[in-house]
Amino acid sequence: MSSATPSLAHFKLPVIENEPMMAYAKGSAERAKLKQALDDMIAQGTQEVPVVINGEKIYSGKTEKQFNPSNHKSVVCNYHQADAALTEKAIQGAVAAQAQWEALPFNDRIAVFLKAADLLSQKYRYKVMAATMLGQGKNIWQAEIDAAAELCDFWRFNCKYAEEIYHQQPPKNAPGNWNRVEYRALEGFVLGISPFNFTAIGGNIPSAPALMGNVVLWKPSPSAVYSNYLVYEILVEAGLPAGVIQFVPGPAEEICSTAINHPKFASLHFTGSTKVFKKLWTDIGQNMDKYVTYPRLVGETGGKNYHILHPDLDKAGVHHAALQTIRAAFEYQGQKCSACSRCYVPKSLYEDFKASITKEHAKISQGAVQEFQHFSGPVINKFAFDKIKSYIDHAHSNADCEIIAGGKYDDSVGYFIQPTVIYSKDNMTKTMVEEIFGPVVTIVVYDDDKFDETCKLIGDSTEYALTGALFARSRESIVHGSNLLRQTSGNFYINDKCTGAVVGQQPFGGARGSGTNDKAGSWTLLVRFVSMRTIKENFIKPPRQAQEWSYSSHRESIGKTLSSPGIRSNKNTHINYGSSARMAGNVCANVDQIRRQGRWNNTAINGAYLTNLPRELVRSMAGFPTYGRFFYIARAALNPPTSLCTPDDPIQPNVTENAFVQVIMMFRETFIQDSVLMMELHPCYPIWQHSIFSDPAYLSFKRDMLQIEA
Numbered sequence: 134m135s136s137a138t139p140s141l142a143h144f145k146l147p148v149i150e151n152e153p154m155m156a157y158a159k160g161s162a163e164r165a166k167l168k169q170a171l172d173d174m175i176a177q178g179t180q181e182v183p184v185v186i187n188g189e190k191i192y193s194g195k196t197e198k199q200f201n202p203s204n205h206k207s208v209v210c211n212y213h214q215a216d217a218a219l220t221e222k223a224i225q226g227a228v229a230a231q232a233q234w235e236a237l238p239f240n241d242r243i244a245v246f247l248k249a250a251d252l253l254s255q256k257y258r259y260k261v262m263a264a265t266m267l268g269q270g271k272n273i274w275q276a277e278i279d280a281a282a283e284l285c286d287f288w289r290f291n292c293k294y295a296e297e298i299y300h301q302q303p304p305k306n307a308p309g310n311w312n313r314v315e316y317r318a319l320e321g322f323v324l325g326i327s328p329f330n331f332t333a334i335g336g337n338i339p340s341a342p343a344l345m346g347n348v349v350l351w352k353p354s355p356s357a358v359y360s361n362y363l364v365y366e367i368l369v370e371a372g373l374p375a376g377v378i379q380f381v382p383g384p385a386e387e388i389c390s391t392a393i394n395h396p397k398f399a400s401l402h403f404t405g406s407t408k409v410f411k412k413l414w415t416d417i418g419q420n421m422d423k424y425v426t427y428p429r430l431v432g433e434t435g436g437k438n439y440h441i442l443h444p445d446l447d448k449a450g451v452h453h454a455a456l457q458t459i460r461a462a463f464e465y466q467g468q469k470c471s472a473c474s475r476c477y478v479p480k481s482l483y484e485d486f487k488a489s490i491t492k493e494h495a496k497i498s499q500g501a502v503q504e505f506q507h508f509s510g511p512v513i514n515k516f517a518f519d520k521i522k523s524y525i526d527h528a529h530s531n532a533d534c535e536i537i538a539g540g541k542y543d544d545s546v547g548y549f550i551q552p553t554v555i556y557s558k559d560n561m562t563k564t565m566v567e568e569i570f571g572p573v574v575t576i577v578v579y580d581d582d583k584f585d586e587t588c589k590l591i592g593d594s595t596e597y598a599l600t601g602a603l604f605a606r607s608r609e610s611i612v613h614g615s616n617l618l619r620q621t622s623g624n625f626y627i628n629d630k631c632t633g634a635v636v637g638q639q640p641f642g643g644a645r646g647s648g649t650n651d652k653a654g655s656w657t658l659l660v661r662f663v664s665m666r667t668i669k670e671n672f673i674k675p676p677r678q679a680q681e682w683s684y685s686s687h688r689e690s691i692g693k694t695l696s697s698p699g700i701r702s703n704k705n706t707h708i709n710y711g712s713s714a715r716m717a718g719n720v721c722a723n724v725d726q727i728r729r730q731g732r733w734n735n736t737a738i739n740g741a742y743l744t745n746l747p748r749e750l751v752r753s754m755a756g757f758p759t760y761g762r763f764f765y766i767a768r769a770a771l772n773p774p775t776s777l778c779t780p781d782d783p784i785q786p787n788v789t790e791n792a793f794v795q796v797i798m799m800f801r802e803t804f805i806q807d808s809v810l811m812m813e814l815h816p817c818y819p820i821w822q823h824s825i826f827s828d829p830a831y832l833s834f835k836r837d838m839l840q841i842e843a
């Protein structure tokens with residue numbers, strides 16, 4: 134019995150909405166459930182995470198640890214690592230699984246992701262959130278918007294976008310034709326590499342290509358392995374067949390270089406730092422001769438995101454901008470690619486802005502994520518802690534900089550860095566131009582009459598263009614600023630913070646050094662993972678079809694010209710449909726028609742005299758229409774090589790004195806010109822066996838002619 138649903142109806146997708154978010158207020162049921170999930174996870178201690186290839190859990194024995202950043206003595210999981218050999222095995226298994234997965238009817242494919250979303254929304258919500266909180270240092274709200282809401286949204290909205298893509302079909306069909314396009318999966322496997330900071334991005338990296346029928350090797354971030362593994366298990370429980378997504382944590386360079394050296398490498402779906410993406414792009418570029426297909430490279434990378442305040446803001450507008458800056462800069466410790474890390478404030482508004490920022494900053498509390506009251510938690514690991522600390526130290530020691538809030542750090546228990554606000558006199562200082570990826574924002578002041586120049590500076594001073602926000606009051610200022618800032622971000626916000634894009638509402642992605650801007654959470658990402666095949670089907674019955682190769686504009690004249698010397702045909706023969714320009718080709722194709730006239734056979738022509746031939750026929754044999762005085766035929770523009778047209782031309786009919794043959798000799802040039810197209814139309818006719826048609830001069834002429842006709 135077939136395991137695929139027969140296509141007996143067009144199924145309608147359930148209405149897709151954003152996942153409703155929970156409030157986790159004190160005393161609420163959801164808060165209690167989340168607390169229970171956290172307690173259970175802490176009580177269970179360190180988890181073991183395998184590599185999963187072809188559905189088999191592999192405990193390779195080469196393990197690494199994922200630490201809890203709130204308390205780095207605590208190990209969230211021991212994960213087993215893939216190496217080059219396991220990666221090779223994963224590639225082979227994935228490639229072998231592809232045909233069956235791609236062939237699955239659309240409804241059966243999307244059902245996996247719709248079900249996964251429901252499982253995450255209900256059964257596993259608190260478990261995946263707990264793993265994200267303990268493993269990646271998110272507070273409740275940040276875990277809710279990421280691990281629960283955004284991942285459900287990615288899975289569900291992607292199904293809707295895929296359906297919309299599949300509905301895109303050619304709008305027109307000529308009579309007797311049916312035109313279609315199918316959206317094939319890529320030929321080979323996709324390498325999915327995900328970052329630590331969003332469990333949802335982890336889930337989307339392999340799921341988006343898999344939904345479109347691809348097979349994927351998913352290398353999760355070492356700092357997010359546990360939550361990502363739970364996501365993987367949800368997909369498996371939802372019905373993802375073995376081999377479609379291979380879960381391969383482990384050493385990035387070994388796994389990725391094995392993958393990108395493989396001939397079947399078809400695409401990279403990457404989210405992470407600009408530096409790593411650029412390196413992978415370079416390596417892939419150097420491997421181009423190895424691949425079966427041009428790989429599709431999709432990468433969402435770093436940012437140096439800005440807020441700019443327009444001088445026309447009133448006091449309330451300034452306070453609003455300050456609140457939004459606190460959220461954008463310090464939520465999840467500034468470890469969102471979209472986080473605000475530079476702020477441009479007009480001189481006239483700076484004191485108000487500073488007062489609001491420092492007042493709100495004083496309310497921020499920081500601590501371990503399972504203590505629910507904290508807005509701020511730890512940064513992800515020691516590497517991040519040391520890097521962010523170095524930027525704060527730079528501000529401490531730089532005369533142009535003043536730390537106006539925060540500035541302390543402590544890694545004795547967890548990797549805690551105080552949310553830090555720097556004021557700088559230098560608008561090109563290190564913290565204004567480099568991605569820090571931590572809770573540090575730098576403010577510079579500009580002269581009120583230098584708004585335009587400041588917008589230009591925003592675009593010119595970094596390599597990034599991910600997110601940005603303009604705070605302004607009047608429509609005129611909004612329009613003016615939006616126009617000046619057009620190329621400075623892929624996601625642009627007006628009077629709102631530059632973080633917090635919602636799937637289905639704000640497609641997300643940046644340009645310039647921030648990525649390929651293929652926009653996660655939109656159909657544009659999904660089309661990167663398909664390769665269209667256009668299908669034209671002709672419903673006309675084969676015998677008639679074989680005869681209909683001419684232009685209808687020529688049919689009338691050919692009928693007339695052929696009937697005049699006595700070559701008659703009924704409606705169904707090819708002659709009536711042949712263009713005058715290709716008449717000789719027709720004759721070749723159906724010599725019986727001619728033979729019936731008693732004049733031609735395959736090698737000889739008898740009883741046809743030039744004087745018998747009407748002017749229209751002569752014109753048509755020369756390749757011209759029979760009407761009008763001036764005309765242009767593209768192929769007549771290319772002269773055959775003289776060697777092919779000389780009198781001792783090897784096309785020698787055996788009745789040389791025949792007047793009709795004289796005509797043919799006169800038109801030998803035309804015949805050679807026409808032969809190229811005739812040969813395409815009637816490849817089996819014996820005359821093409823003649824040695825002239827394999828002459829290098831002819832072959833070169835033929836190539837040129839085909840180019841003209843293309």
Ligand SMILES: NC(=O)c1ccc[n+]([C@@H]2O[C@H](COP(=O)([O-])OP(=O)(O)OC[C@H]3O[C@@H](n4cnc5c(N)ncnc54)[C@H](O)[C@@H]3O)[C@@H](O)[C@H]2O)c1
Nearest residue numbers: 327328329353354385386389405406409433434435436470
């Ligand atoms: N634009 C976006 O949508 C977006 C979203 C999230 C994060 N980010 C960016 O991601 C970065 C933070 O995440 P991260 O620290 O996990 O990034 P990262 O670049 O350090 O790591 C990302 C992934 O790449 C892998 N990796 C590292 N070195 C590699 C190599 N040489 N070859 C192959 N793979 C390698 C890592 O193991 C991880 O899985 C920031 O720069 C942030 O801006 C961007």
Ligand SMILES: N[C@@H](CCC=O)C(=O)O
Nearest residue numbers: 469470471632633634641
């Ligand atoms: N989409 C998220 C950022 C994802 C990157 O880390 C936002 O809009 O804040």
